[in-house]
Amino acid sequence: MELIIVTGRSGAGKSVAVDALEDMGWYCVDNLPISMAAYAIGETLRSRRAPERMAVVTDCRSQAMGGSFDQMRRSLTELGVPFRLCYLDCDEDKLLNRYKETRRKHPLQDEHTGLSEAIAQETEILSQARAMADYYIDTTDLSRRQLQDRIREIFLPGKQSSLLITCMSFGFKHGLPPEADFVLDVRCLPNPFYIEALRPLTGLDKPVYDYVFQNSQAVQLRQKLLDLLDFLIPLYIREGKAQLTIAIGCTGGHHRSVAFAQAVSEHLREKGFPNTVYHRDKER
Numbered sequence: 001m002e003l004i005i006v007t008g009r010s011g012a013g014k015s016v017a018v019d020a021l022e023d024m025g026w027y028c029v030d031n032l033p034i035s036m037a038a039y040a041i042g043e044t045l046r047s048r049r050a051p052e053r054m055a056v057v058t059d060c061r062s063q064a065m066g067g068s069f070d071q072m073r074r075s076l077t078e079l080g081v082p083f084r085l086c087y088l089d090c091d092e093d094k095l096l097n098r099y100k101e102t103r104r105k106h107p108l109q110d111e112h113t114g115l116s117e118a119i120a121q122e123t124e125i126l127s128q129a130r131a132m133a134d135y136y137i138d139t140t141d142l143s144r145r146q147l148q149d150r151i152r153e154i155f156l157p158g159k160q161s162s163l164l165i166t167c168m169s170f171g172f173k174h175g176l177p178p179e180a181d182f183v184l185d186v187r188c189l190p191n192p193f194y195i196e197a198l199r200p201l202t203g204l205d206k207p208v209y210d211y212v213f214q215n216s217q218a219v220q221l222r223q224k225l226l227d228l229l230d231f232l233i234p235l236y237i238r239e240g241k242a243q244l245t246i247a248i249g250c251t252g253g254h255h256r257s258v259a260f261a262q263a264v265s266e267h268l269r270e271k272g273f274p275n276t277v278y279h280r281d282k283e284r
Contacts, residue, residue, distance in 0.1 A: 001041075001043060001044075001050060001051065001052060001081060002051070002052065002053045002054070003041065003054050003055075003056070003076070003081055003082070003083035003084070004021070004026070004053075004054070004055040004056070004083065004084050004086055004155065005037075005055075005056050005057075005058065005069075005072075005083050005084070005085045005086070005130050006018065006021075006055055006056070006057045006058075006088070007057070007058050007059060007069075007084050007085070007088070008059075008086075008087045008088030008089055008126070008129075008137075009060075009088070009089055009090060009119065009123065009126065010059060010060065010095075010107055010108075011095045011098045011099060011106070011123060012088040012089050012090040012095070012098070012139050013088050013090070013092060013137075013139040013144075013147050014057055014140070015227075016144050016147050016151075016171055017057075017063055017086070017088060017147065017148075017151050018055065019032060019148070020147070020148040020151040020154060021055045021150060021151060023148075024053065024152065024155065024156060025053060025156070026051075026053045026055045026057045027051035027053065027054045027055070027146070028054075028056075029054070029055070029056045029057065029186060030057045031057060031058065031059065031061070032056050032057070032058055033058070033070050033082070034058055034068065034069065034071070035071075035264055037056055037058065037072050037075075037076075038072055038076050038079065040050055040146060041056070041076065041081060042077070042079050042081075042137070043200030045079070045081065055118065059107060060107060060108060060122040060125045061107050061108075061210065062123075063072055063089075063167075069085070069128050069129045069132055070128060070132070073132070079202040084134040084135065084242065085129065085132055085133045085134050085135070086089045086133065086134065086135040086137065086154070086155075087129055087130055087133035087136050087137070088127075088137050088139055089130070089136065089137070089138050089139070089178065090138065090139050090140050091136060091138075091140040092116075092119055094140045095119055095187050096115060096116070096119075099115055104120040106119065106122070107120055107122075108121050110128065121161065132240055134242040134243065135154055135164070135242060135243050136178070136243070137150055137151075137179065138178050138179045141280055142250065149195075153276055154243075163233065163236055163237050163241060163242065163243070163244055163273070163275070164242060164243045164244070164276075165233070165244050165246070165268060165273055165275035165276070166179075166199055166243075166244070166245045166246065166262045166275065166276050166277075166278055167246050167248070167261045167262075167265040167268070167275055167276070167277050167278070168180070168245060168246070168247050168248070168250045168261060168277070168278040168279070168280055169247075169248050169249070169250075169253055169257035169258045169260070169261040169278075169279045169280065169281070169282065170247055170248075170253045170257060170259070170280045170281050171250060171251060171252040171253025171254070171280075171281040172185070172187065172249045172250070172251060172253075172279050172282065173251060174252075174253060175233075175244070175279060176247075176249070177247045179245050179247075180244070180245050180246075180247035181243075181244050181245050181247075182244070182245070182246045182247065183247045183248075183249065183252075184225060184246075184247070184248045184260070186218075186221070186248060186249065186250050186256045186257055186260055187249070187256070188217075188221075188252055189212065189215060189217065189218050189221070189250075189256050190211075190212075190215055190218075191250070191251065191254060191255065191256065192208050192211050192212065192256070193252065193254070194249070195211065197255065198211060201255075202254050202258050202279075203254070203255050203256065203257065203258025203259030203260070203261070203262060203279075203282075204257060204258060204262065204282075205213055205226060205278075208259060209256075209259045209262070212255065212256055212259040212260070213250065213259065213263070214281050218256075222260065222263055222264075223261075224263070225264065226267050228262065228265075229246070229264070229268065230271065231282050233268075233273055245262075246264060248260045248261050248264070252281065252284070253279070253280060253281025253282060253284065254281070254282060254284075258279050258282055261277055261279065262277065265277045
């Protein structure tokens with residue numbers, strides 16, 4: 001059995017993730033308490049009609065009922081069932097807005113606990129799960145469709161054994177991406193923003209791309225980065241790393257970082273490392 005545990009902060013998109021998994025044929029169990037997970041999965045395995053792929057969704061309430069993710073990992077290991085943990089997260093301001101828009105109550109919120117306090121409590125409760133996560137998805141700037149696409153990229157049958165590589169661009173003025181494993185700052189390079197004809201374009205446009213890499217320092221920086229990644233990625237694969245996010249940042253996330261992310265992605269594909277490209281701040 002292939003087993004996924006999906007968790008994360010309430011409002012970050014667990015329901016959307018479950019919908020995507022169900023569409024791909026995963027048998028999904030929603031809101032199963034951690035203390036019951038190993039037993040329920042063990043009983044499912046003993047069934048003659050046990051599903052080949054199973055996803056269990058749990059949240060902060062299940063930990064309040066007892067048990068921990070570490071205990072669940074040990075119990076499942078004893079059963080011989082390895083699992084992958086997918087953690088969904090979101091910026092706190094975005095979570096607050098989502099709750100205001102939907103007018104839903106946070107699961108830890110009551111007459112004595114406000115929304116911000118409930119989110120803080122939940123973050124603390126889920127800290128162990130966050131640390132253990134094989135996959136971390138920040139949904140702050142993702143639409144429903146984009147999150148579903150992201151889930152499909154990770155868990156589509158046949159892709160589970162490979163390293164999931166994401167090349168992303170971002171703007172430092174919009175904050176560091178929390179999912180990044182590797183961050184490169186390219187603000188040291190000439191900025192196309194100050195060229196009037198290039199300002200409305202992005203690094204996906206040839207004039208901007210050419211402008212960035214006509215600079216000899218940019219070419220040298222790109223080569224040194226590619227050499228480093230060529231060395232590191234096989235080591236990550238050998239050690240069983242599941243996900244690698246390479247984040248490249250410039251000031252606004254429109255020009256230099258986009259061009260670099262595209263260049264890295266193209267190089268990795270040529271080297272036989274499939275990857276996805278995500279330009280977080282390109283439309284801001």
